[in-house]
Amino acid sequence: MIDRTVANVTCLGCGCACDDITIVVTQDRIAEARNACALGIAWFGDGTVPAETRVNGRTASLERALTEAARLLTGATRPLVYLAGDVSCETLREGVAIADRLHAAIDSLAATAATAVLAAQRRGRAGATLGEIRQRADLVVFWAVDPSARYPRYGSRYAVAPRGVAAPQGRKDRTLIAVDVGEALGPADADGRLAIAPADEVDSLEIMRATVQGRTVGEEARFRAAVELARRMTEARYVAIVTDGEPGTTSADPARAEALVTLSQALNAPTRCALSTLRGGGNRSGADAVLTWQTGFPFAVDFARGYPSYQPQAGAAALLGAGEVDAALVIGAPAALPVPVATALARVRSVVIGPRASAATFQPAVAVDAGVAGIHEGGTAFRMDDVPLPLRPSFEGARAALVTVRALRERLGP
Amino acid sequence: MSKPTQLRIAGGTVYDPANGGGAGGADGVVRDVCIEGDRIVAELPASARRLDARGMVVMPGGVDIHAHIAGSSVNHARRLLPEEHAADPMPAPRLDDGAITRSGSGGTVPSTFATGYRYAGLGYTTAMEAAVAPIAARHAHAELDDTPIIDAGFFVLLGNDDYLLRQLGAGEAARARDYAAWLLGTTRAYAIKIVNPGGVEVWKGGGDRRNVSGLDDAVGSSAVTPRKILEALAGAANALGLPHPVHIHCNNLGQPGNAATTLESMKALSGQRAHFTHLQFHSYGGAAGNGWSSAAREVIEYVNAHAAVSVDVGQVMFGAATTVTADSPVEHLLYASSGRKWVNVDIELESGCGIVPYAYREKAAVAALQWAVGLELFLLANDPWRVVLSTDHPNGGTFLSYPELIRLLMDRAYRDERLKRVNQKLLAGSALLDGLSREYTLGEIAIITRAGPARLLGLKTKGHLGPGADADVTIYASDSDRAQMFAAPRYVIKAGTLVVEDGQLRRAPAGRRLAVRPEYDAAVTKDVKRFFDQYACVAFENYGADPVA
Numbered sequence: 001m002i003d004r005t006v007a008n009v010t011c012l013g014c015g016c017a018c019d020d021i022t023i024v025v026t027q028d029r030i031a032e033a034r035n036a037c038a039l040g041i042a043w044f045g046d047g048t049v050p051a052e053t054r055v056n057g058r059t060a061s062l063e064r065a066l067t068e069a070a071r072l073l074t075g076a077t078r079p080l081v082y083l084a085g086d087v088s089c090e091t092l093r094e095g096v097a098i099a100d101r102l103h104a105a106i107d108s109l110a111a112t113a114a115t116a117v118l119a120a121q122r123r124g125r126a127g128a129t130l131g132e133i134r135q136r137a138d139l140v141v142f143w144a145v146d147p148s149a150r151y152p153r154y155g156s157r158y159a160v161a162p163r164g165v166a167a168p169q170g171r172k173d174r175t176l177i178a179v180d181v182g183e184a185l186g187p188a189d190a191d192g193r194l195a196i197a198p199a200d201e202v203d204s205l206e207i208m209r210a211t212v213q214g215r216t217v218g219e220e221a222r223f224r225a226a227v228e229l230a231r232r233m234t235e236a237r238y239v240a241i242v243t244d245g246e247p248g249t250t251s252a253d254p255a256r257a258e259a260l261v262t263l264s265q266a267l268n269a270p271t272r273c274a275l276s277t278l279r280g281g282g283n284r285s286g287a288d289a290v291l292t293w294q295t296g297f298p299f300a301v302d303f304a305r306g307y308p309s310y311q312p313q314a315g316a317a318a319l320l321g322a323g324e325v326d327a328a329l330v331i332g333a334p335a336a337l338p339v340p341v342a343t344a345l346a347r348v349r350s351v352v353i354g355p356r357a358s359a360a361t362f363q364p365a366v367a368v369d370a371g372v373a374g375i376h377e378g379g380t381a382f383r384m385d386d387v388p389l390p391l392r393p394s395f396e397g398a399r400a401a402l403v404t405v406r407a408l409r410e411r412l413g414p
Numbered sequence: 415m416s417k418p419t420q421l422r423i424a425g426g427t428v429y430d431p432a433n434g435g436g437a438g439g440a441d442g443v444v445r446d447v448c449i450e451g452d453r454i455v456a457e458l459p460a461s462a463r464r465l466d467a468r469g470m471v472v473m474p475g476g477v478d479i480h481a482h483i484a485g486s487s488v489n490h491a492r493r494l495l496p497e498e499h500a501a502d503p504m505p506a507p508r509l510d511d512g513a514i515t516r517s518g519s520g521g522t523v524p525s526t527f528a529t530g531y532r533y534a535g536l537g538y539t540t541a542m543e544a545a546v547a548p549i550a551a552r553h554a555h556a557e558l559d560d561t562p563i564i565d566a567g568f569f570v571l572l573g574n575d576d577y578l579l580r581q582l583g584a585g586e587a588a589r590a591r592d593y594a595a596w597l598l599g600t601t602r603a604y605a606i607k608i609v610n611p612g613g614v615e616v617w618k619g620g621g622d623r624r625n626v627s628g629l630d631d632a633v634g635s636s637a638v639t640p641r642k643i644l645e646a647l648a649g650a651a652n653a654l655g656l657p658h659p660v661h662i663h664c665n666n667l668g669q670p671g672n673a674a675t676t677l678e679s680m681k682a683l684s685g686q687r688a689h690f691t692h693l694q695f696h697s698y699g700g701a702a703g704n705g706w707s708s709a710a711r712e713v714i715e716y717v718n719a720h721a722a723v724s725v726d727v728g729q730v731m732f733g734a735a736t737t738v739t740a741d742s743p744v745e746h747l748l749y750a751s752s753g754r755k756w757v758n759v760d761i762e763l764e765s766g767c768g769i770v771p772y773a774y775r776e777k778a779a780v781a782a783l784q785w786a787v788g789l790e791l792f793l794l795a796n797d798p799w800r801v802v803l804s805t806d807h808p809n810g811g812t813f814l815s816y817p818e819l820i821r822l823l824m825d826r827a828y829r830d831e832r833l834k835r836v837n838q839k840l841l842a843g844s845a846l847l848d849g850l851s852r853e854y855t856l857g858e859i860a861i862i863t864r865a866g867p868a869r870l871l872g873l874k875t876k877g878h879l880g881p882g883a884d885a886d887v888t889i890y891a892s893d894s895d896r897a898q899m900f901a902a903p904r905y906v907i908k909a910g911t912l913v914v915e916d917g918q919l920r921r922a923p924a925g926r927r928l929a930v931r932p933e934y935d936a937a938v939t940k941d942v943k944r945f946f947d948q949y950a951c952v953a954f955e956n957y958g959a960d961p962v963a
Contacts, residue, residue, distance in 0.1 A: 008953040010956065019956045097514070123755050124756040124769070126757075127757070127758065127759045129762045131949075131950065131951035132618065134949075135576075135762060136618060138620075158951060162951075165763070236620075237619075238619075238620040265758075268746055269750065292489050293526050294516065295517075295518060296524070296525045298493050306505040306517060307505045307519065308503070308525075380556065386759075387951075387952065388486075389552075389952065389956055390956050390960075414514045
């Protein structure tokens with residue numbers, strides 16, 4: 001019955017990039033994704049992807065589609081390249097090369113975490129790879145996030161449950177604290193929790209930092225629990241603070257990210273602390289890494305002047321919204337695009353190369369379906385903490401995004 | 415098959431110290447250098463294409479033995495420095511052959527393409543990335559794939575590796591050696607790197623201890639010490655017959671009085687080949703809370719007397735720098751004292767990463783001392799074959815400052831002029847202030863920038879211009895301003911391709927990867943896999959530069 005099993009498969013369903021998935025293929029369909037969480041099971045699906053090639057909505061040859069794509073992009077005065085999800089770093093590298101060649105603006109799914117990235121650019125960060133949190137953390141503070149919803153195995157694989165070098169009994173050796181900020185709640189099974197009103201959040205973080213630094217702070221009643229938590233943190237051996245880098249359902253104070261960075265940095269004077277910033281899937285951290293090494297900037301880059309310039313306030317959504325863009329190339333899965341980007345793409349001529357391109361809601365002029373990186377195509381992806389992982393395809397035969405994007409680049413000429 | 419390209423570099427003054435010419439300060443030799451394909455050959459037919467190099471200086475392509483140019487730590491540094499990149503944009507160069515080139519950005523930590531083009535523009539054709547955590551090897555290779563022209567490899571971090579330390583604690587020397595060999599192969603690394611042995615592990619452990627302070631401090635609760643780590647990995651590199659010996663960044667980097675630790679580390683490995691990197695940062699006298707001074711003479715005299723020891727200097731150059739190192743406890747100190755922005759990343763079971771952007775000011779007492787210590791190491795060294803030019807790019811300054819450093823070494827009048835301008839507070843009694851008259855010759859520069867590092871790296875086809883060598887050649891127009899001369903070579907040839915002509919980048923071929931794959935007893939992988947199953951967050955099968963399975 002079982003055609004084959006593929007072990008040690010990396011899942012890109014969220015930024016955890018769990019690489020312990022075993023895919024069971026039966027009758028050319030994914031019958032089971034062992035070890036995967038619900039998000040992962042949904043991400044793998046049954047392993048089928050459409051294989052359409054369309055120009056202006058009609059089926060076309062790949063040759064014709066690439067010719068039309070090249071014509072459309074080279075004829076544009078203000079092209080935009082958007083690096084979407086579910087493509088490998090190898091494909092992303094080709095995508096940045098295309099933007100460079102076209103003198104285009106380029107942005108990526110990594111921009112969803114712009115607030116956290118910009119805070120880290122201003123202040124730096126005190127961090128750790130996820131596995132080091134597993135080895136070390138004895139106090140884990142979930143700041144306005146319960147990872148179980150959007151990062152389901154974060155707790156079981158990394159920060160909470162597993163045994164680590166300095167936490168031989170796993171969960172028993174760790175204290176979990178949930179910080180609930182307004183409606184953004186920490187995990188229900190935390191050992192302790194405190195509630196902070198959203199309006200008090202950044203002040204609380206500043207007061208906690210002052211406490212950590214031994215500066216005297218007023219003992220206003222509404223900050224008492226935060227001060228107490230800060231003291232507890234300084235007494236721990238290795239603190240992990242977990243925060244969500246992706247936008248949530250409730251809006252967060254934009255100053256939160258920086259205040260968390262400076263608190264976690266300050267904690268490294270009396271003890272050790274790592275801030276773990278959760279990021280979404282689809283290899284968006286790979287897009288951040290590739291754009292950084294090729295241009296020097298992590299997202300929202302503009303090649304219009306013939307070299308990369310950084311426009312964090314004028315990324316894809318802003319450029320599209322302002323009507324500046326006259327042609328767009330989306331590399332990756334259009335289904336996971338941020339809503340403002342997808343909506344605005346309906347107003348420009350676009351080319352999409354990636355998984356389920358033909359199903360894009362914004363009706364691209366050229367749509368070339370490709371396989372999903374990690375299901376139909378190999379390569380490299382980055383975990384949310386910048387650890388690179390290999391991708392192991394479970395199927396052969398789907399059109400590869402890498403060779404397709406490369407073919408487009410070659411068609412653009414030098 | 416098309417005939418390999420032939421080129422005769424005619425009539426230049428050739429500095430090829432590895433083949434006898436120019437060694438020990440002798441003048442260069444006027445002769446032709448012949449290239450066929452990507453190799454140097456003994457002779458070519460008279461009809462071969464000629465490049466007129468009369469009056470010019472011909473050397474092998476430069477070899478950088480220690481720089482931070484690719485991988486996760488470098489990329490964290492890039493991400494931290496958008497303002498530097500904005501200030502130093504690099505449009506895509508136009509090439510003769512119409513090939514695609516890439517734009518990028520510079521600053522102290524340039525983008526990958528800028529790194530490759532700029533090294534080539536400087537006449538360097540080989541560079542070693544000095545610190546890659548094994549878990550991020552795949553990332554480092556991807557960046558090197560995007561770093562054009564130069565041949566490159568990397569050193570893999572092992573001095574704080576949890577599995578390795580466990581083997582040392584258990585007295586399993588053979589298994590530790592097999593593990594090192596396996597790791598080198600699976601990450602496609604070139605050499606073993608030790609950074610602050612044991613110190614990063616202590617920093618990551620939390621609690622009261624922040625670092626180790628000496629060779630015999632305990633690392634964890636086991637019997638592991640920095641000394642044991644040094645001995646085991648130096649022994650492993652030598653027993654495995656690696657082309658480059660263990661590459662050591664000692665304990666106590668940047669601390670006053672650290673020369674004692676440095677000398678003790680050298681003595682601990684007495685008689686074994688070992689390379690001590692960025693020695694300048696490890697050659698200070700004085701004591702914590704009791705001032706700094708130069709201990710360069712003491713340290714370099716030990717090096718002079720011990721042929722198995724080699725070093726690179728890690729010169730500090732005035733201006734912007736970015737400190738980026740696996741020595742994360744040191745970066746925390748720098749963050750605390752400088753108040754600048756700071757990145758720390760603890761890397762699971764292996765290593766650490768710390769970054770602080772920095773600037774060395776000539777009016778700052780410690781920076782001036784560091785500058786002087788580096789120059790003293792160069793000027794008091796007896797054997798240029800074992801003392802390599804480096805700035806620990808971008809820690810002491812960027813690789814673009816090498817020409818200025820060469821001028822400081824070659825031109826005493828210029829050096830003395832610069833010395834007058836620096837803060838003298840900590841220079842009392844230093845050899846440099848007492849007056850060091852030595853001026854490096856072109857032959858010696860050829861040794862410390864190419865022939866020496868190539869030999870120390872065991873790169874048999876690099877750093878020289880004998881038949882069979884890689885056709886990596888740099889040709890300079892002679893100029894009494896040596897900074898000018900070395901900053902803008904007239905021609906650079908990489909693997910037989912003319913990449914720089916009249917000071918302009920003309921072609922940008924891909925470079926090659928330099929890696930080793932030593933033999934080991936495969937039994938070790940079973941034990942490593944057990945360890946992975948117990949502690950790691952990456953599957954054993956997904957580890958390394960390629961899937962193992």
